[in-house]
Amino acid sequence: xxxxxxxxxxxxxxxxxxxxxxxxxxxxxxxxxxxxxxxxxxxxxxxxxxxxxxxxxxxxxxxxxxxxxxxxxxxxxxxxxxxxxxxxxxxxxxx
Numbered sequence: 001x002x003x004x005x006x007x008x009x010x011x012x013x014x015x016x017x018x019x020x021x022x023x024x025x026x027x028x029x030x031x032x033x034x035x036x037x038x039x040x041x042x043x044x045x046x047x048x049x050x051x052x053x054x055x056x057x058x059x060x061x062x063x064x065x066x067x068x069x070x071x072x073x074x075x076x077x078x079x080x081x082x083x084x085x086x087x088x089x090x091x092x093x094x095x
Contacts, residue, residue, distance in 0.1 A: 003032045 003011075005021075008028045012019045019027065070076075073086055082089040 003028055003035065 005024045005028050008024050008031050009019070011031065012024070012027075077083040077086065077088070080088050
């Protein structure tokens with residue numbers, strides 16, 4: 001597929017790229033080559049190929065999912081400028 005300068009200019013404007021005429025002339029064959037390569041990939045038979053999330057067949061180690069309260073209220077509130085009864089104190093904001 002051969003793209004002309006006007007098509008490349010439109011694609012560049014859609015991508016929010018500013019290009020002068022010299023750059024458009026230089027980019028037209030490169031973009032055409034990319035489109036040709038994508039069309040070539042579309043011809044590959046992938047009927048019996050399973051979808052992959054990764055090319056490496058490794059299962060990730062997972063931790064046991066336990067619900068807890070964290071148990072570190074004192075450590076968290078130590079960073080607060082002001083706290084009371086186990087909670088952060090923030091100023092009231094009314095608009």
